[in-house]
Amino acid sequence: MPRARLVPLRPLAAAEEPPSLAWVPTANASLEERAAALRARFGASFACACERCSYEARGGSVGAPLVALARDAMEDGRLAAATAMLRARVSACRTDGDAWMLLGTALLGSERWTAAHEAWRAGAELAPHHALLGRQCRKDRSYRADGVAAAAGGAEGAAPCEVHALAGGGPACKVVVSRSPLFSAAECERAVAAAEAHAAKSGGWTTSRHRAVPTTDVPVHEVPELLRWFNHAMAGRIAPLLAAQFRVAAADIRVHDAFLVRYSASGGQAHLPLHTDESVLSLTVVLNDEFEGGGTFFADLRRSLSPPVGHLVAFHGRALHGGEPIVSGVRYIVAAFLYVAELNKEQHKPNGERKQRKMDGRTARR
Numbered sequence: 001m002p003r004a005r006l007v008p009l010r011p012l013a014a015a016e017e018p019p020s021l022a023w024v025p026t027a028n029a030s031l032e033e034r035a036a037a038l039r040a041r042f043g044a045s046f047a048c049a050c051e052r053c054s055y056e057a058r059g060g061s062v063g064a065p066l067v068a069l070a071r072d073a074m075e076d077g078r079l080a081a082a083t084a085m086l087r088a089r090v091s092a093c094r095t096d097g098d099a100w101m102l103l104g105t106a107l108l109g110s111e112r113w114t115a116a117h118e119a120w121r122a123g124a125e126l127a128p129h130h131a132l133l134g135r136q137c138r139k140d141r142s143y144r145a146d147g148v149a150a151a152a153g154g155a156e157g158a159a160p161c162e163v164h165a166l167a168g169g170g171p172a173c174k175v176v177v178s179r180s181p182l183f184s185a186a187e188c189e190r191a192v193a194a195a196e197a198h199a200a201k202s203g204g205w206t207t208s209r210h211r212a213v214p215t216t217d218v219p220v221h222e223v224p225e226l227l228r229w230f231n232h233a234m235a236g237r238i239a240p241l242l243a244a245q246f247r248v249a250a251a252d253i254r255v256h257d258a259f260l261v262r263y264s265a266s267g268g269q270a271h272l273p274l275h276t277d278e279s280v281l282s283l284t285v286v287l288n289d290e291f292e293g294g295g296t297f298f299a300d301l302r303r304s305l306s307p308p309v310g311h312l313v314a315f316h317g318r319a320l321h322g323g324e325p326i327v328s329g330v331r332y333i334v335a336a337f338l339y340v341a342e343l344n345k346e347q348h349k350p351n352g353e354r355k356q357r358k359m360d361g362r363t364a365r366r
């Protein structure tokens, strides 16, 4: 039983070989390995003329469709190759916004957080009309204006936490829960009211900001009152706690994304499937208690953590977790995805492949 039918788009000449499909595993195969596999299939004189083989055979980028090749490379998980192609593209054409955007994404996939955000910033300056770059940079600026970068001091005075170790070992493999509330009930109520008011006047809660595992949320940076509160809390209360618990410098913590999430038992989203976050560190802040069920579920702990209003739960972004279903009421939290700036180290990093995440089939939220 054929699995695919090839349909020619023009009449084939009598002497012409009918089209066929051959599958050669290419992701990590070198040009020579691929050529050998194709010769074995099609005969000793076969030479592949696809864009990738031509590009690699030339050993250079002149005239190659670098952005398309980079997209393919990213799908294969060849992030260093994609990064090199996109760097070549943006140095040849400094105003190619799509290439800058994709460069940031490739760097992010290699967990080069600072370099990714730098690429988006540089791209937004050089391609000022690129909508996505513009949006990304406005977001970055919102969280930096008076936010975490201003966090003074270190871990002194950080709120104490209850610590749950996760499998895998290492100081970062843990979930911490604040022992006392970091936020008053009144602050939490105001945050929820601000998000609800924003959703009411701006066409509702967003449900598709993350491609994998989306939440029903309102981005913190789009609500001025929430942003002021969150930035102030990051600098004064959250960053010192994270610095103390995860051995990072408070002033190096950066916000990649932050959003106020709404779960509802009666229609809408009642839970969040298991996933890892697009972050180095993540946190949730509990904003209300008018619900049953709920909490942040951790696969390693085999249970949910659901502290009272105003408490914070923080964990490494790679920890497998989800939002436990609520069975009644509405649950609100703030969730934030953070990374740690590597200002000087980043500039000296070789282009080589670092520990990579595959871009497809991932459970990471994006």
Ligand SMILES: O=C(O)CCC(=O)C(=O)O
Pocket (backbone or CB within 6 Å): 215, 261, 272, 277, 284, 295, 296, 297, 321, 322, 323, 324, 333, 335, 365
């Ligand atoms: O609902 C929760 O506590 C978890 C939320 C979460 O994991 C996320 O927004 O990425």
Ligand SMILES: [Fe+2]
Pocket (backbone or CB within 6 Å): 275, 276, 277, 282, 321, 322, 365
């Ligand atoms: Fe998450």
